[in-house]
Amino acid sequence: MAKRCEVEIVGKPVQELVLNPENLPKNYTYDEGGAGFRDALVPSQDENIPVVDIHRLSSPSTAQQELAKLHHALHSWGCFQVINHGMESSFLNKVREIGKQFFHLPKEEKKKCAREPNNVEGYGNDIVYSQKHRLDWTDRVYLKVLPEDQRNFKFWPQNPNDFRSTVLQYTESLRLLTEVILKAMAKSLNLEEDSFLNECGERAAMFLRFNYYPPCPMPDHVLGLRPHADGSTITFLLQDKQVEGLQVLKDDQWFKVPIIPDALVINVGDQIEILSNGIFWSPVHRAVIDAEKERLTVAMFCTPDSEKEIKPVDKLVNESRPVLYRPVKNYPEIYNQYYQQGIRPIEASKI
Ligand SMILES: O=C(O)CCC(=O)C(=O)O
Numbered sequence: 001m002a003k004r005c006e007v008e009i010v011g012k013p014v015q016e017l018v019l020n021p022e023n024l025p026k027n028y029t030y031d032e033g034g035a036g037f038r039d040a041l042v043p044s045q046d047e048n049i050p051v052v053d054i055h056r057l058s059s060p061s062t063a064q065q066e067l068a069k070l071h072h073a074l075h076s077w078g079c080f081q082v083i084n085h086g087m088e089s090s091f092l093n094k095v096r097e098i099g100k101q102f103f104h105l106p107k108e109e110k111k112k113c114a115r116e117p118n119n120v121e122g123y124g125n126d127i128v129y130s131q132k133h134r135l136d137w138t139d140r141v142y143l144k145v146l147p148e149d150q151r152n153f154k155f156w157p158q159n160p161n162d163f164r165s166t167v168l169q170y171t172e173s174l175r176l177l178t179e180v181i182l183k184a185m186a187k188s189l190n191l192e193e194d195s196f197l198n199e200c201g202e203r204a205a206m207f208l209r210f211n212y213y214p215p216c217p218m219p220d221h222v223l224g225l226r227p228h229a230d231g232s233t234i235t236f237l238l239q240d241k242q243v244e245g246l247q248v249l250k251d252d253q254w255f256k257v258p259i260i261p262d263a264l265v266i267n268v269g270d271q272i273e274i275l276s277n278g279i280f281w282s283p284v285h286r287a288v289i290d291a292e293k294e295r296l297t298v299a300m301f302c303t304p305d306s307e308k309e310i311k312p313v314d315k316l317v318n319e320s321r322p323v324l325y326r327p328v329k330n331y332p333e334i335y336n337q338y339y340q341q342g343i344r345p346i347e348a349s350k351i
């Protein structure tokens, strides 16, 4: 397994760097960026990122069609957008709003829930062990929200004062939606509907991350989030309502993920790629930034109980599709170690 260096180098929040744009540290900039970062393709009408409708998924007359759409989405793009998920527009605005309110607070206030070295939870930015490390133009609040007994409230902002209640409500909504989505994914592969859910276990975890991207004077040479695939089973992303930035790699080309008001983007993470024996795949994606506008997104990463061994589901392994991945356990830990070294973590599991 990849080895982690011991000492973390703590950098300034990006929000502070932007006050002094002439002096951006070199490890934020990509010489090769050119105009390319923001010039990704817009998916065509015929081959767009599919939009899955939960109402249609739940109704007997349309379920099969919607399942086929889901299967196609996860096999071709590794992601889709979901609508009619039961959360009101005003509630989703509230989730975005508590994030923005927090990042707009004075730095002393934000530092009350600052991340500690070598720990992912709390307010902070990239974990860095080497001066050569490429950095992302983003500040974050990262919280383990499930299982309940593993919540570490010292990292949860107390300001704004409805931060906690809003996060708890959002977590519960996404916990329920995760069940719906994982069942639908299993059904779309002709598996028993609980196949993936059972693999995740009773104590499956969820991590919530507010990603705040301040405006950047060099948007063609700096990335909000470098190319990566997620280590989750699935990830929900609530996009900024006004400012685009998410791009997904397909057939070696970058595509913009359009903003659909009130939809959530859902992407496959490495652990569903493993469980599905590679039928669904975990797409590489990145976030670009805007020269003038801030952008805020909210990601929820679902991951199995850390005691569970994750390996391809037996029914998806056969002579024509031999097993492609080795079993993994506590994948987020493996993921962080590989990610730090710029290696795609799924490589640790590929046979
Ligand atoms: O902010 C975005 O558009 C992407 C976020 C993301 O990929 C992540 O948090 O893993």
Ligand SMILES: [Fe+2]
Pocket (backbone or CB within 6 Å): 228, 229, 230, 235, 285
């Ligand atoms: Fe991601």
